[in-house]
Amino acid sequence: MEEPDTEPPLVVVPGADPSARQLCFAWGPAEVLVCETRFGRADAGEGAPGSSRVFVVRRDQDIYIQTLRKLFNESHGIFMGLQRSEEELAGKSRKAQLVQVSKNYRSVIRACMEDMHQAAVSTRDPALQGQYSTQVSILSAMELIWNLCEILFVEAAAAGLLLLRLLDWVRLHVCDVDSMVREVLSSENPSKHKLFWNVVDVFVLQGRMDEARHLLSKEVTANPTSMNMYKILDDLMKKMPMPSLGNTQTLTELELKWQHWHEECQRFLQDGTFASNPHMESICKILVGDEDAILEKKELMTTWYHFLVTRLLYSHPTVKPMELRFYAQSSMDLFLGGESSPEPLDMILMAAFEFEMHQVIKECSIVLSNWWFVAHLTDLLDHCKLLQSHNLYFGSNMREFLLLEYASGLFSHHSLWQLGVDYFDHCPEFGRVYLELHIERIPLNTEQKALKVLRICEQRQMHEQVRSICKIMAMKALRNNRLGSALSWSIRAKDAAFATLISDRFLKDYCERGCFSDLDLIDNLGPSMLLSDRLTFLGKYREFHRLYGEKRFPEAARLLLTLMTAHIAPCSFWMTLLTDALPLLEQKEIIFSAEQTYELMRCLEDLTAGNVDKQKFQEDDVETTKVEMLRLALARNLARVIVKEGTVEGS
């Protein structure tokens, strides 16, 4: 047995006096029931009654948050697209495709954040507002992490490009300074604003040189004395070598240029060029990558990873992916400076900078409240063929493990379960059996829903489940006295026993009421009539009635006889059939031939002589009368038919 890395979290169930009782539990399809009890049979009947409450405990409640619905639905679409995407594409185009998928996921997260934010702003309920705001920050953190993973793992940005991407990343996500920037820029006289230099610093720290220069130019127009210093600084900032996207220079070229430029900045600094203007001097210090100068601007950077990127920009812009880990750890240490300890988010980002993919996934699993994030991210990384290369023997199973967890969670939702089906489809090892186990638990509240579930099972050849669902629906219909529906369900389930049961009910109803219900169904049984003998009889018997109704008496008569002689009809029904024969016997036209009449008589004798209800026949007056009437009618018919058959035409 393993010892887990962290203490298993405790969920406390409200109750009184923990010392007195124990907890009894049971699994539901999607929850755990917990109630207080005291085990031990010896206590039978004694002791204080205690709490009479049962608690329903569940996981994955996030699926019920309305505003996250879009996240689940749209990411499902992206997921499916990814599974079906062209695997034949290789190299660059495949990578571009995967990066696009990653961007799609991120835009869904952002859209959801936007919705959540709107919801938070428009609600008046403070509790709800708090909930929404929490959700917004969780989504924001997710997007931050995903974006970094996209840069480092999916796109696997190489040195040069890596820095550009990280700069974008920081600019996008460190938003705390945005309002300050806006305020200064929109003021009448920005250079007079007390936060002016802060904003310039922000631009410099984020490598936004053009914007910094633009602001600086405003300052110098207001303050012409610093014109010289300004010109030099502006020039330095303009010349700063940056990695370019167009591949117009190699890494070595860039490094050389940068070295040169760096030395130039150093010289101006050492010469005391900016000594009289502390603001400009500190900017120049930043340009040469002076850590202390950069750290002084802590509040403007707000996070250690911003600090990391700024450091890299001004000390090692050609940083290689594998070198990140060293800078990351020291950046975090320097930034936090022993005053505060890293939060879970920090640890996750650190793991990413260290290229510990599994660690990222593990930490995210622990911190986040549902499986959505890790399931989709891991799936994407798996498609990038990154998990296998990590040589952990459950590498490929981890994707499936997470997808199974995520999809299982969806199944307890009344409509999201349909998404879960698709996820299970793409889990090659256990997806099918998980689907089988979960799909049986979907409440079949309406016929429509049952048909939907059925279609899903049929498409996947899940025959057991099809049968099971049809049987359940048939039983339900029977309980509600909807015989027609029950019959069609049991035919679909190919359940002969049930079909027999329902046919018996139909026949019983007929005997009591003299007519059939659900004629349409019975008339159109077709080959499914053969499912059970009783059902066949029901179909044929109805056919008899139809023939009779259409006055096709000879055919009706023949059918009637066959029903008895071929033993399609159960013995219990023979009396009814013979009674049905009466009107045919009484017709003016002779319908039954001599032979047929003899057959009928034989049937009657079989029925009355030494058979099941003999006792009953003798006691029941109605029955005796019926038998007598039949005998009379048969005899009369026989007489007529002998004469008719014996008569030669024309004589």
Added chain:
Amino acid sequence: MVSVINTVDTSHEDMIHDAQMDYYGTRLATCSSDRSVKIFDVRNGGQILIADLRGHEGPVWQVAWAHPMYGNILASCSYDRKVIIWKEENGTWEKTYEYTGHDSSVNSVCWAPHDYGLILACGSSDGAISLLSYTGDGQWEVKKISNAHTIGCNAVSWAPAVVPGSLIEQPSGQKPNYVKRFASGGCDNLVKIWKEEDSQWKEEQKLEAHSDWVRDVAWAPSIGLPTSTIASCSQDGRVFIWTCDDASGNSWSPKLLHKFNDVVWHVSWSITANILAVSGGDNKVTLWKESVDGLWACISDVNKGQGGVSAVTEGQQNEQ
């Protein structure tokens, strides 16, 4: 995030001994020392009392829902030596069968997989296990295994239905040849596996590892692997996971999940068998999960306590 989403106030007048959700999670059945069995509709976080069933003359220990294809059927067993089967007919719940064939308290009832028909196994303190099979028209056939466990039987649990051999669809109406098995735990410290052969129930295996009364056994649902898994817990504080790798069911090997400090009363598998819940004497329900390399780790504790609910994010120990 694990959280309490609903609290059902059952208004039982005495200790509740068991609570079970039906197949779909829409209904809740509870039973208590107050001799009653109650059924609630718990859809959408609500609670509506559907039935208050009286018929037992002693504390009711367990309830079990039958598969919905047989209708709405519930079984209950009690200290009064009776097993009662209740059925919903025309919107009302009624007693449909009462079995009084045991000489002392009936401790556990468990319905067989629906593929076998409507069959109920009952374990009793008189050491016997009864199997009640519905034969149609309100009739039940009884088979009894006397002296299944000396002193008493505390728990019964069915193995999932697995069709041996071919996967070809059987012709309609014909039942495939299932091999029916179930596990039982008793006061003789043993877990036993029973198999039906020629319409007779025979003891197939004796699993020995516990040093005190076995309180509960739970056979894990099948996820398509050729292995079978049983969890057992005992007064000796231990929970074992038994696995059998071969299809003939001959060699079972135990793995100790954990040794608790107190009696372990109850074990149960989630519906996809990936989580095992264990309730111990120390007011906790612990949830255990098998990591992919075959080791078990505790993933969560559900505990009773004072005051409000504090839901803590759940950890997943998926890679070690």
